[in-house]
Structures are given as C-alpha cells and as structure tokens.
Amino acid sequence: MGKLGGVALLIVLVFAFTGIVFVTGGGKNSCAVAATISPTTAADLEPVAGYFGDQLVNAAAIINAGAAAGVNVKGQTLGVMTAMGESGLRNIEYGDLAGPDSRGLFQQRDTWGTLAQRLNPTESAGFFFQRLVKVPNWETLTPTAAAHAVQINADADHYAPYYSKAESVVAALVGGDAACAASAVVGGNAQQLAADLVVKIDAGNITGIAPDHLREIRWTAAGEVHENCGINLAILQIITVAVNTFGSVGISDINRLCTDQYLGNPASSHWANGGGHAVDFFSLDRTPTTGADANAIKLLNILAPLMPEGSATGQVQCRADAGTSIDFAGLNQFNDGCNHVHLQVDPAYTGSLKAAPAQAPS
Incomplete structure (x- = not known):
C-alpha cells in the first residue's frame, strides 16, 4: 500500500448503544469499514x-456506494470486481456490439437510468447494489454468479x-485486510x-446441526x-464477525446447558x-473446518486482538499436527x-469484544 500523502485516514465508529469503537489510522492491517474512502486518498495510492x-x-466511489446501500465488504468487493470486468474501472462513454448503448463503469444500458446517471460512478454503483441485494x-x-x-x-464466468x-x-x-473490515x-x-x-x-448463511443451538439465537432476538x-x-459478536467475514458459517454448539449436553467438564x-x-x-465459507485450515487461521487472526482477557480457542494440537501453529x-x-x-470467553465475562487497536499510518 502506498503513502497516504502524509495524511492518515482516520475513521472512528462509535455506536449509540453500549458497543465497540473501532479506530483506524489507515495503515496496513488496520480494521476499518469500507465506507468512507476519500477520493484524494485513493488517487494518491501506488498501483494496486x-x-x-x-x-x-x-x-x-463503488465502495462508498455499497456502504450507503448497506452491503457488507463482500458485496462491495463484488461491485469493484464487476466494474473491473465491465470497464477496467474506467468510466467509459461507449458500449460494444452486444450493448451499443452501454455506458459507464458497469456498462449499464439505457434501461438502467439516464446517461448522466450511468456515467456518474456513485449513481451507477448504486444501481448495481440495488439489484444485487435483490438476488x-x-x-x-460464487462471486461471478452473483455478478452475472x-x-x-453472455459469459456467466x-x-x-x-x-x-x-x-x-x-x-x-480500506487500509487493511477486507476480512478484518468485516469485524x-x-x-x-x-x-x-x-x-x-x-x-x-433464514437466508441460509448460518446453519446448524442437531441438537439445535440456533434456536438460542432466535430466542435472544425475540x-x-x-x-x-x-x-x-x-x-x-464473534458469530457476527465470522459470518461477515466468510459469508456463511456452520454452528454446532453454543449453550450446552440449554440442550443438556454435559460432556463431563463442568x-x-x-x-x-x-x-x-x-x-x-x-464450517466456514461452506467448507468443513479442522481448526487448523486456512479459514480457521484467518478467523483466529481477526478475532485474537479483539478477545477479552481469559478467552481461549481449541484445536492447538490440530494446528501443531498440520504445521499451522501460531x-x-x-x-x-x-x-x-x-x-x-472452538472460541470461548471467560464464563464470568459479561462485556463486549475489545476495540481493535489503532495502527500507525503507512
């Protein structure tokens, strides 16, 4: 990542309720929502x-439009990917043989909006996200299937x-790992x-197995x-970070006292x-996990700085056997x-995850 013109991008998210404040200095590996990216900052970056x-x-502009539409980092990434495939991220004023009236970043035809709207990066991206969330x-x-x-x-891939x-x-x-931004x-x-x-x-992005622990989430929601x-x-919060990061997760256990699953460890x-x-x-991203695979390591790397004192994770011997100890x-x-x-907090702990540490500007 290149220099930010000597000016650190500072994003502070403060939730109105008792929650978490995340601060980023725009440096590498900092956590930030891909929502308020300065065009000046983007223009000053070295090639990516x-x-x-x-x-x-x-x-x-696409990332910011996605944030305004309420989509997550994956959705914003899909928007950028689609514009890469349609126009090379250039706001072009011409179409092709298949769509002579196609214009703009997303090569939208005249049924999408006025010419001025389709040539406006923010508005054209907004049109894309409006349709994406209805899919x-x-x-x-898969990313290409969602974009298609x-x-x-003509080519779904x-x-x-x-x-x-x-x-x-x-x-x-966003100044760091896109998955980190999801947290x-x-x-x-x-x-x-x-x-x-x-x-x-209900959308199938969180699945469970018997006995049903997802009902515990439903009861809490109600x-x-x-x-x-x-x-x-x-x-x-951990479950939210996981599903935001991977798009889909499978949960086998939460409250075993609720399901009377006493396994001999009080x-x-x-x-x-x-x-x-x-x-x-x-499972993470619809892929079974061993606690030692790449998805597991990715999740643990995201969560480790956020976990309160006394927290723990299992599968240490699995990672040792797989050569992925960390x-x-x-x-x-x-x-x-x-x-x-397996991820846990101290049973006596009643607070939130910790705030992500601020990073120095790159």
Whole structure:
C-alpha cells in the first residue's frame, strides 16, 4: 500500500448503544469499514493489482456506494470486481456490439437510468447494489454468479478472474485486510445482534446441526428468556464477525446447558455459569473446518486482538499436527477435536469484544 500523502485516514465508529469503537489510522492491517474512502486518498495510492489513479478513485466511489446501500465488504468487493470486468474501472462513454448503448463503469444500458446517471460512478454503483441485494442468497453464490445475476453477461464466468484483484484493491483502500473490515460492523446490543443473525439464519448463511443451538439465537432476538439458554454478548459478536467475514458459517454448539449436553467438564464455557460463553464452528465459507485450515487461521487472526482477557480457542494440537501453529497473543489455546473451531470467553465475562487497536499510518 502506498503513502497516504502524509495524511492518515482516520475513521472512528462509535455506536449509540453500549458497543465497540473501532479506530483506524489507515495503515496496513488496520480494521476499518469500507465506507468512507476519500477520493484524494485513493488517487494518491501506488498501483494496486495493476489499477491506479482514476481507476482507484472509481473503486472508492463503488465502495462508498455499497456502504450507503448497506452491503457488507463482500458485496462491495463484488461491485469493484464487476466494474473491473465491465470497464477496467474506467468510466467509459461507449458500449460494444452486444450493448451499443452501454455506458459507464458497469456498462449499464439505457434501461438502467439516464446517461448522466450511468456515467456518474456513485449513481451507477448504486444501481448495481440495488439489484444485487435483490438476488436471492447473493452472499452464498460464487462471486461471478452473483455478478452475472445482476449484469446478465453472455459469459456467466466472465467476472471470475477479477475477484482476487478486487479483494486486493478493497483491502488497499480500506487500509487493511477486507476480512478484518468485516469485524468493524459489530455493535453491542445483544437482541439486535441476534435479530441480525436470525436474518442470516433464514437466508441460509448460518446453519446448524442437531441438537439445535440456533434456536438460542432466535430466542435472544425475540427477547424471550429461557432458563439456562442465554448467549454471552461477546459470543454473538464473534458469530457476527465470522459470518461477515466468510459469508456463511456452520454452528454446532453454543449453550450446552440449554440442550443438556454435559460432556463431563463442568468448567466448560459451553456449560458453566448458565452456559453460552463459547461457540463451535463446524464450517466456514461452506467448507468443513479442522481448526487448523486456512479459514480457521484467518478467523483466529481477526478475532485474537479483539478477545477479552481469559478467552481461549481449541484445536492447538490440530494446528501443531498440520504445521499451522501460531501464537495468538492474548488468546489461550488447548487441545480439542479437529472437526471444528472452538472460541470461548471467560464464563464470568459479561462485556463486549475489545476495540481493535489503532495502527500507525503507512
């Protein structure tokens, strides 16, 4: 990532309710919502994945339009990917044989809007996101399939080569890992977090197995109190970070006291102090996890700086056997089954995840 012209991009997100404040100095690996990217900042960046200057300014406009439309980082990345495939991130004023009236970043035809609207990067991106969010289960589709559902390109796989480049551009513009950015949209209201998660459950983005622990999320969302079936606020936040990062997750355990799954360990965070202080993910991005695979390491790297004192993760021996051992500062590790990722907070802890640390400007 290039210099930011000596001016650090500072984004402070303060939630009105008791929640988390995330601060970024715009430096590499800082956490930020891909929402308020300055065009000047984008223009000053060194080339990213072969894109530079006005192309990055246009990417910033797409990212900001996505934020305004309420889509997550994955959706914003899809927008950048699509414009790469349609116009090379250039706001072109001509079409092609298939669409002689196509114009702009997304090569939108005259049925999309006026010529002025289609040549306006923000408005044309807004048109794209308006249609994207109406695509059923767009978050679980492959990137090129989601884009094709909006654009109806002659080649359904046309956009596939651009997704990794789009990830690089989004990461550079937000000042860090795009997945890290997903962690910055987590608030601290348990019922609202649970309600947002129920939407993802109903959309198929969060799945479970028997016994049903997803009902614990539904009860929390509805404000229903069931004895020994609560969920720690930090665990709801962890689930939110995971699904925001990977688009879909599978959950096998939350509150084992609720489902009467006593496995011989009264100190287990699944069980102790009313239960619900741990979560087990059996899949990330619709891929089974061993706790030692790339997705598991990615999730742990995102969460480790945010976990409160006394938190822990399992599968340490799985990572040792796989050659992926890593020291997650502030996160204790212990042996556990290699068919999931286990994350827990101290059963006595009742607060939020920690704020992401600010980073120095690059």
